[in-house]
Amino acid sequence: MNTVFSGIWALLVGIVFIMLGNGMHFTLIGVRGGIEGFSATELAIVASGYFLGFMSGARKTPDLIRRVGHVRVFAALGSFMSAALIAFPLFTDPIAWTLLRVLVGFCMSGIYVTAESWLNASATNETRGKVLSAYMIAQTLGLIGAQGLMTLGDAATSVLFICASILVSISFGPILLSVTPTPATEVTRSMPLRTLFRAAPLGTAGMFLLGTVYATQAGMGAVYGTQVGMTPDQIALFIAMLFGGALLLQYPMGWLSDRMDRRKLILGCAILGASFCAAGALSAQAMWQLMAVAFLTGGVTTPLYALLLAYTNDALDPEEMPAASGGLVLIFGIGAILGPLVAGAAMERLGPSAFWMVLSATFTAVALYSAYRMTQRPPIAAADTDSYLGVLPTASAVVVEAAGAWAAEQAEIDRDTNT
Numbered sequence: 001m002n003t004v005f006s007g008i009w010a011l012l013v014g015i016v017f018i019m020l021g022n023g024m025h026f027t028l029i030g031v032r033g034g035i036e037g038f039s040a041t042e043l044a045i046v047a048s049g050y051f052l053g054f055m056s057g058a059r060k061t062p063d064l065i066r067r068v069g070h071v072r073v074f075a076a077l078g079s080f081m082s083a084a085l086i087a088f089p090l091f092t093d094p095i096a097w098t099l100l101r102v103l104v105g106f107c108m109s110g111i112y113v114t115a116e117s118w119l120n121a122s123a124t125n126e127t128r129g130k131v132l133s134a135y136m137i138a139q140t141l142g143l144i145g146a147q148g149l150m151t152l153g154d155a156a157t158s159v160l161f162i163c164a165s166i167l168v169s170i171s172f173g174p175i176l177l178s179v180t181p182t183p184a185t186e187v188t189r190s191m192p193l194r195t196l197f198r199a200a201p202l203g204t205a206g207m208f209l210l211g212t213v214y215a216t217q218a219g220m221g222a223v224y225g226t227q228v229g230m231t232p233d234q235i236a237l238f239i240a241m242l243f244g245g246a247l248l249l250q251y252p253m254g255w256l257s258d259r260m261d262r263r264k265l266i267l268g269c270a271i272l273g274a275s276f277c278a279a280g281a282l283s284a285q286a287m288w289q290l291m292a293v294a295f296l297t298g299g300v301t302t303p304l305y306a307l308l309l310a311y312t313n314d315a316l317d318p319e320e321m322p323a324a325s326g327g328l329v330l331i332f333g334i335g336a337i338l339g340p341l342v343a344g345a346a347m348e349r350l351g352p353s354a355f356w357m358v359l360s361a362t363f364t365a366v367a368l369y370s371a372y373r374m375t376q377r378p379p380i381a382a383a384d385t386d387s388y389l390g391v392l393p394t395a396s397a398v399v400v401e402a403a404g405a406w407a408a409e410q411a412e413i414d415r416d417t418n419t
Contacts, residue, residue: 049099074172084107132402212338
């Protein structure tokens with residue numbers, strides 16, 4: 001185990017610092033936007049800007065890396081992101097914030113692609129599962145820790161934005177000073193969405209809907225907290241609960257995933273998500289109930305992402321998986337752009353409880369479609385499925401492809417062992 005992590009510890013440390021800065025900025029946007037008097041619709045547009053930039057960065061970064069190399073791309077994107085974080089309190093205008101969020105999303109996506117390329121190059125077939133799992137844990141811990149840092153300053157000032165910028169700047173030190181090989185970055189061209197849908201209808205539609213759920217939680221959670229009268233500390237705890245649930249419930253979901261029909265588990269998670277969110281709409285004044293709902297909702301959202309990836313891989317031939325991974329990341333990104341816009345418009349018309357109502361309706365759509373698909377295809381035997389790996393929605397196509405390849409290899413090894 002020590003051998004596995006001796007070559008990647010600096011990368012993991014750097015990722016934690018990046019997620020600390022990025023996680024702070026996500027919550028800050030909602031809190032500071034409320035202080036500045038931005039409407040729910042305006043903040044929804046700002047939130048969607050990040051995911052628009054993220055999707056653009058995922059498609060453009062491999063070309064940039066091929067032209068000028070990993071180190072230059074990584075350093076340039078980090079510098080732009082750090083500068084953008086400082087600029088938020090200087091330009092308190094929805095249009096300026098939207099443009100800055102597009103820039104931050106683009107940079108963050110490129111940083112992921114570059115760092116994940118280094119991480120993947122540091123792993124072997126035997127260690128890839130452990131390395132990717134450690135990476136996902138580092139990301140989640142950084143996001144949770146960011147909410148704790150939110151309590152150390154006043155969102156009405158520029159202090160917390162400056163702290164986020166500093167954390168992002170610091171993160172590049174251990175990464176750039178430790179990586180020695182320059183890995184090849186070859187992200188496979190995405191499978192056309194029509195082809196992907198024909199091959200895996202539930203995975204494709206589910207990813208689109210889940211993209212709206214995740215982006216609404218991450219982008220509009222702090223906006224909801226502001227509108228129901230939470231203090232900044234309570235908002236930080238609320239967001240931490242969303243990611244904390246994902247961290248703690250990922251393993252049991254994965255254990256179940258390898259032992260039962262994944263469609264049933266997807267259906268169960270979606271029903272639970274819809275139920276939890278419906279309870280959230282009825283608990284606006286009960287603070288600890290809201291925290292519990294956030295924990296449980298986040299606890300089914302992130303595992304559902306990995307479940308949909310795993311189920312889609314089960315329906316494909318191994319040579320199709322890399323292209324399908326790119327298509328799934330793309331359709332998830334499209335949903336992520338639209339999610340906050342829908343939630344923001346609903347919150348503007350119906351009040352803050354619409355945050356939960358939109359989430360509940362989307363989970364219900366996932367449940368209904370998964371139930372329908374169960375009538376259209378026979379189940380895949382658990383022994384014939386690929387292994388589950390807890391991939392996070394924040395991962396780029398580099399990790400999604402690597403996780404798919406590892407899952408297929410691991411499943412093949414398990415089948416050979418059993419026979």
